[in-house]
Amino acid sequence: GESVGLHLPTLSVQEGDNSIINCAYSNSASDYFIWYKQESGKGPQFIIDIRSNMDKRQGQRVTVLLNKTVKHLSLQIAATQPGDSAVYFCAENYGGSQGNLIFGKGTKLSVKP
Amino acid sequence: DTGVSQDPRHKITKRGQNVTFRCDPISEHNRLYWYRQTLGQGPEFLTYFQNEAQLEKSRLLSDRFSAERPKGSFSTLEIQRTEQGDSAMYLCASRPPQGTSPLHFGNGTRLTVT
Numbered sequence: 223g224e225s226v227g228l229h230l231p232t233l234s235v236q237e238g239d240n241s242i243i244n245c246a247y248s249n250s251a252s253d254y255f256i257w258y259k260q261e262s263g264k265g266p267q268f269i270i271d272i273r274s275n276m277d278k279r280q281g282q283r284v285t286v287l288l289n290k291t292v293k294h295l296s297l298q299i300a301a302t303q304p305g306d307s308a309v310y311f312c313a314e315n316y317g318g319s320q321g322n323l324i325f326g327k328g329t330k331l332s333v334k335p
Numbered sequence: 336d337t338g339v340s341q342d343p344r345h346k347i348t349k350r351g352q353n354v355t356f357r358c359d360p361i362s363e364h365n366r367l368y369w370y371r372q373t374l375g376q377g378p379e380f381l382t383y384f385q386n387e388a389q390l391e392k393s394r395l396l397s398d399r400f401s402a403e404r405p406k407g408s409f410s411t412l413e414i415q416r417t418e419q420g421d422s423a424m425y426l427c428a429s430r431p432p433q434g435t436s437p438l439h440f441g442n443g444t445r446l447t448v449t
Contacts, residue, residue, distance in 0.1 A: 256438075258440075266378065323378075323380070
């Protein structure tokens with residue numbers, strides 16, 4: 223079936239470097255995408271979202287890029303900090319406003335001091 | 336901060352027992368979702384309520400699982416005759432009434448079936 227997946231299961235970066243986490247999605251009808259951060263023992267925490275009519279959106283230290291042509295989503299974290307260490311999930315919204323989110327498997331980000 | 340609240344945080348039960356989890360969504364959110372997450376995996380959709388109506392159920396939700404939201408506020412998820420394969424984190428999330436927006440998740444209930 224169609225699913226959201228990630229290219230890399232783990233990513234290790236040096237503190238202060240930029241991080242890029244990638245995600246491939248396969249459902250062309252998905253209209254909304256979200257990145258979540260999940261720390262151990264906690265629920266997913268919203269980071270940033272983007273609608274399908276956009277290709278870039280920036281937040282505080284984070285940028286999401288959407289390439290609908292190749293069905294690719296990425297999360298860029300600037301000046302990565304130890305507190306950014308977590309598992310990151312991309313999720314796609316399928317079914318419009320009454321739909322639910324479909325999650326990928328996640329990428330574990332480790333930040334080395 | 337009145338986020339999504341789940342109770343209990345942890346539950347250990349013996350195989351064959353019934354368990355019930357509770358979720359209190361953000362008060363103005365009429366849409367409520369249950370997800371299941373196993374170790375190393377992303378959350379998997381189980382079911383969705385709009386107010387008190389259960390509008391969608393995943394095929395993951397076997398006959399042993401039942402969810403309710405009787406007054407359109409809190410929700411319960413019951414698992415009957417638990418199996419070891421039910422061990423997982425059960426996450427609840429809620430969403431505002433209109434439009435497409437992020438789901439706000441609680442911190443989950445960790446179920447261990449021995």
